[in-house]
Amino acid sequence: MTLAPTAPARPGVERNATPYLYGTELGLIAEVLASGQYGHSDVTETFERQVADFLGVQEVVAVSSGTAALHAALVAAGVGSGDEVLVPSMTFCASVQAILATGAEPRFVDIDPHTMCTTPDLVQEALTDRTTAVMPVLFGGRAIDLAPIADLLDQRKIAIVEDAAHAFGSHDRNGRPVGASGHLTCFSFGPIKNLTCGQGGAVVPRNPEDADRLRTLRLLGMVESAATRAASTTYQVTGTGFRYPLSALNAAIGTAQLAHFEEATAVRRTLWRTYRDALAGLPDIELVDVDVDRSVPHLCVVKVPDRDRVWAEMRRVGIGVGVHYPPNHLQPAFERWARLLPATEHLAGQILTLPFHQHLTEDGVHRTVAALRRALTTGDAR
Numbered sequence: 001m002t003l004a005p006t007a008p009a010r011p012g013v014e015r016n017a018t019p020y021l022y023g024t025e026l027g028l029i030a031e032v033l034a035s036g037q038y039g040h041s042d043v044t045e046t047f048e049r050q051v052a053d054f055l056g057v058q059e060v061v062a063v064s065s066g067t068a069a070l071h072a073a074l075v076a077a078g079v080g081s082g083d084e085v086l087v088p089s090m091t092f093c094a095s096v097q098a099i100l101a102t103g104a105e106p107r108f109v110d111i112d113p114h115t116m117c118t119t120p121d122l123v124q125e126a127l128t129d130r131t132t133a134v135m136p137v138l139f140g141g142r143a144i145d146l147a148p149i150a151d152l153l154d155q156r157k158i159a160i161v162e163d164a165a166h167a168f169g170s171h172d173r174n175g176r177p178v179g180a181s182g183h184l185t186c187f188s189f190g191p192i193k194n195l196t197c198g199q200g201g202a203v204v205p206r207n208p209e210d211a212d213r214l215r216t217l218r219l220l221g222m223v224e225s226a227a228t229r230a231a232s233t234t235y236q237v238t239g240t241g242f243r244y245p246l247s248a249l250n251a252a253i254g255t256a257q258l259a260h261f262e263e264a265t266a267v268r269r270t271l272w273r274t275y276r277d278a279l280a281g282l283p284d285i286e287l288v289d290v291d292v293d294r295s296v297p298h299l300c301v302v303k304v305p306d307r308d309r310v311w312a313e314m315r316r317v318g319i320g321v322g323v324h325y326p327p328n329h330l331q332p333a334f335e336r337w338a339r340l341l342p343a344t345e346h347l348a349g350q351i352l353t354l355p356f357h358q359h360l361t362e363d364g365v366h367r368t369v370a371a372l373r374r375a376l377t378t379g380d381a382r
């Protein structure tokens with residue numbers, strides 16, 4: 001069988017999110033295929049170096065996914081059974097599963113309804129004697145500043161492990177890149193994230209010890225590189241480990257994508273601002289603010305009345321709306337850790353994610369907003 005050489009139709013408003021290729025990916029993947037080195041390789045290490053330079057940090061440890069990054073970062077921070085990790089319920093279930101994978105338990109925290117992010121106050125209120133880590137989720141790409149409680153967390157030896165899956169390329173209020181905060185920061189390079197490797201992720205370590213630990217953790221607890229192992233009759237397993245390498249094939253995609261990240265930034269900001277301006281004419285809706293001047297927006301989320309009906313109406317006319325996210329504390333697997341989270345529960349029935357990806361045109365944005373206006377006013381989006 002041969003693959004038809006026809007390009008797929010350009011995705012539009014029917015997709016909520018989709019990757020965007022710049023055209024250089026295939027050549028770099030072909031080079032890796034020809035090299036015969038598909039696991040962690042010098043291509044992976046080049047990508048790590050490029051990401052570290054982009055963020056202006058000493059080191060980056062690339063792993064196989066954002067979930068792997070969160071799990072390995074928690075383990076590197078010493079989180080394990082008997083511990084509690086604070087996490088917003090309003091996140092992808094991966095954040096919670098990463099906590100459970102360490103043997104620790106999640107303690108769900110509420111969010112600010114305007115940003116969908118947790119706040120220093122909400123975190124402080126939720127701390128317990130068993131809290132050993134806090135996992136802020138940078139919803140939509142917005143940086144979260146826990147500086148007001150940094151000393152408190154430090155005194156209590158509570159680590160900050162940022163779920164920055166949405167926030168690659170964003171900056172905080174001090175102009176520092178997300179990832180350069182001095183905490184453990186975890187990125188996802190999954191298919192629809194701001195920067196994609198196809199699948200992949202990375203942890204920014206706090207110090208060289210974290211970096212060593214993470215490199216051992218991602219490689220089944222082995223300390224030597226593949227090259228060193230190949231030159232010896234034995235190898236050493238020194239501790240806990242997982243199979244979390246970033247494949248060279250995926251790293252090649254990341255390298256190609258990173259070279260065009262300025263374009264990704266500009267397109268995502270322009271699209272988000274276009275949505276913001278177009279939505280200003282709709283009195284019944286509120287846009288979740290991502291701090292677009294400092295962020296690389298990942299999502300465009302609005303709060304609408306009668307969300308389920310509006311969602312169904314938009315879908316019926318072919319607009320790829322979504323919901324980020326159904327709260328985790330109401331999931332069957334996590335309900336034993338449920339707490340009262342008024343803002344999260346209130347928002348759960350209002351949030352609607354509009355199509356947001358780099359193939360989208362300004363015309364697509366206007367069509368989406370027009371359909372939303374009709375769904376809100378007449379109950380008919382056509």
Ligand SMILES: *Cc1c(COP(=O)(O)O)cnc(C)c1O
Pocket residue numbers: 065066067068091092094095137163165166188189190200201
């Ligand atoms: C995508 C995502 C993850 C998980 O990343 P993967 O690369 O898919 O494993 C974790 N948290 C959030 C908020 C995400 O959006």
